[in-house]
Amino acid sequence: MGDKEADHGLHDLYRTYSGWLTARLRRRFGDETEDLVQEAWIRAAPYSRKGLIEHPKALLLKIVDNLVIDRARRRGPVPLAASDRLDPDPLVDPASQIDMVLLKQIVMTMPPRLRDVFVLSRFAHLEYQEIGERLNIPVTTVQWRMIKALEYCAAQLRL
Numbered sequence: 001m002g003d004k005e006a007d008h009g010l011h012d013l014y015r016t017y018s019g020w021l022t023a024r025l026r027r028r029f030g031d032e033t034e035d036l037v038q039e040a041w042i043r044a045a046p047y048s049r050k051g052l053i054e055h056p057k058a059l060l061l062k063i064v065d066n067l068v069i070d071r072a073r074r075r076g077p078v079p080l081a082a083s084d085r086l087d088p089d090p091l092v093d094p095a096s097q098i099d100m101v102l103l104k105q106i107v108m109t110m111p112p113r114l115r116d117v118f119v120l121s122r123f124a125h126l127e128y129q130e131i132g133e134r135l136n137i138p139v140t141t142v143q144w145r146m147i148k149a150l151e152y153c154a155a156q157l158r159l
Contacts, residue, residue, distance in 0.1 A: 009048050010041075010044070010048040013044070013048060014041060017057065017060060021037055021060050021064075025037060025064060029068075036068070039067055040060055040063045040064050040067065044059060044063060047059060055154045057157075058150070058154050103153075106152075106156045106157070109156070110149060111152075113145055114148050114152060116135060116145075117131055117135070117142055117145040118149035118150075120135075121146055128142045128143060128146070
């Protein structure tokens with residue numbers, strides 16, 4: 001794919017998904033949204049040039065997740081205020097709560113073999129090697145099941 005074709009592909013992706021991404025992030029990140037969106041498109045560009053984007057929404061959300069994690073690491077741990085320590089049930093963004101309920105529903109309907117790998121990877125934060133050891137399966141099987149679990153999630157979200 002030539003550079004002009006790749007740029008056209010990125011332009012089409014941007015035109016199609018930019019509004020959606022901005023609206024989706026604005027609920028959670030407020031003033032940081034524009035910076036996150038801009039950086040997400042910068043990081044998505046190489047994938048566009050290689051023609052590797054099958055699920056644009058999933059890719060963009062994963063890029064944003066990584067950006068947020070990177071920013072949090074750079075900032076370091078945030079000390080809790082005394083009021084936060086005393087309140088065991090802090091207010092959570094309602095949009096995040098809705099996302100979590102939706103994710104839980106999707107994960108609960110996943111085939112058990114896929115669900116086990118997905119949960120150990122995304123929630124227990126285990127590496128594929130550790131998951132393979134825990135489930136007594138080869139790493140290649142872990143990778144395959146994770147791909148299938150992500151495809152399942154994308155299909156359920158109709159991405």
